[in-house]
Amino acid sequence: MSERLTLQLLDTHAGGDVSRIVTGGIEPLPGATVRAQMEYLRDEADGLRKLLLNEPYGIPEMSVDLLVPPTDPRAQVGYIIMEVMGYPIYSGSNTICTATAALETGLVPKREGRQRFVMESPAGLVHIEATVRNGAVEAVTCEGLPSYIDTYKARIHVPSVGRITYSVAYSGGFYALVDATELGFDLTLDEEAQLAKTAYAIVEALQAERGFSHYTLGDVGPLPFLHFMGPVEQVADNFYRSRSTTYVHPGVICRSTTGTGTSARLALMAHEGKIKPGDKLETASLRNTGFIGEFTGTQQAGPHQIVENTITGRGYVLSRSEIVVNSGDPMAERDGLRHILTSAHTPATKAASLAANVPEIRQLDIEVEG
Structure with missing residues (x-):
């Protein structure tokens, strides 16, 4: 047997x-x-x-x-x-x-x-x-892991997409952050397949052009993730919301906005001076699910402003x-x-x-x- x-x-x-x-x-x-x-x-x-x-x-x-x-x-x-x-x-x-x-x-x-x-x-x-x-x-x-901006508003030419602007955050992995509106996306469910195709092209172009190194971990491998950012709206005092979606692998768009993707957004908003400690950001997915990230504080590590944060959701x-x-x-x-x-x-x-x-x-x- x-x-x-x-x-x-x-x-x-x-x-x-x-x-x-x-x-x-x-x-x-x-x-x-x-x-x-x-x-x-x-x-x-x-x-x-x-x-x-x-x-x-x-x-x-x-x-x-x-x-x-x-x-x-x-x-x-x-x-x-x-x-x-x-x-x-x-x-x-x-x-x-x-x-x-x-x-x-x-x-x-x-x-x-x-x-x-x-x-x-x-x-x-x-x-x-x-x-x-x-x-x-x-x-x-x-x-959330301590997060920071590695690259702010760089430009790259992506075959089949064109020239795009991107930032890169580390929040447990390196994330390319791109404005969905600039690429013509409304971040609705019917766009899921095209979002995955576009993200794949951008990530491939970034991996071919350069690598990224964490300030203490060193080389953690090629950039794997991309986070599409929708417009940010303020819905209450100290509370913001943005439609978002995260690409993680060829053909795979996460159902959720992901915790690390939300941490990456907080790092970018803090870098731009758009939020302060105590502010919260709700990221809303293609399926209208969401996580709430809270910006809890900062610390300095060499040239990087490290954003401390928490992520709240339901399992x-x-x-x-x-x-x-x-x-x-x-x-x-x-x-x-x-x-x-x-x-x-x-x-x-x-x-x-x-x-x-x-x-x-x-x-x-x-x-x-x-």
């Missing part, structure tokens, strides 16, 4: 972007930090990401978040983010979804009202504030499921995966790697068939 291997999942979404939370079925990963565990997964076990984001199990528009034991004693939960373009060290929508999953599964006991806890991402500790009403997680506020649980990895299925890619899957015949107490390695966290209920 072929061995039956399973993964336990909690599917969630924030702003329309689906995050698959892997809650069980993966062996403990080597690494003294969550960042080191992410690097092991990226270099030695990329099959998990490929399996869950490709047919027949998933689609590239989704994300995957693997729950792991935190390595920092101040954190209650660790998590590793996987997307079609690779392993981002941080993501606002994925953090909102993972925090929601931590509360809904009982990893972090849910309490009425506002509560705070800490998660460990590959980028470091993330402080979370969640609002719970009548047992439902109504909002999650997480820290929803879509389903709880168990995925069967069939050893004889030619559609199920298992290269770089088999060695981290827990055997179906392993006792449940070991299969739940998160619970097994963090004895003080016993609320997560994972069932594994043996």
Whole structure:
């Protein structure tokens, strides 16, 4: 008989972007930090990401978040983010979804009202504030990564598009920021395919022309993201709104405006002197979902004004499921995966790697068939 291997999942979404939370079925990963565990997964076990984001199990528009034991004693939960373009060290929508999953599964006991806890991402500790009403997680506020403007209003010729003006922000990844109106877009859902095509052309041109280096991280790879910006309107004191959309991969426009995209917008508005600490910006997507970014302060790092910020959104649980990895299925890619899957015949107490390695966290209920 072929061995039956399973993964336990909690599917969630924030702003329309689906995050698959892997809650069980993966062996403990080597690494003294969550960042080191992410690097092991990226270099030695990329099959998990490929399996869950490709047919027949998933689609590239989704994300995957693997729950792991935190390595920092101040954190209650660790998590590793996987997307079609690779392993981002941080993501606002994925953090909102993972925090929601931590509360809904009982990893972090849910309490009425506002509560705070800490998660460990590959980028470091993330402080979370969640609002719970009548047992439902109504909002999650997480820290955005310190963000800054690398390039302001540069020009580039893009084949098939023409000469465009762009800025570049770092907010967890490098973002090209372009004015949607200047390119003739109203940022409506019917424009989604053309937005993806245009963004791809711009990103390809930028990658061919130049690279970008973070002031402490150094080379973090070619610029991957583009954020289309609609007009900004002031809707109340200290509160602004803008239609927005984010491109992340050929053919892929995010359903949400993304947390890191919203952080990038805050960095640009602060750079231009259009907002001050305490001001908020709601970014509204093609599907009329949104995140709220708050500009909380600044610090100086060399030549860069670093914008501190938070992102608020809501995560929803879509389903709880168990995925069967069939050893004889030619559609199920298992290269770089088999060695981290827990055997179906392993006792449940070991299969739940998160619970097994963090004895003080016993609320997560994972069932594994043996």
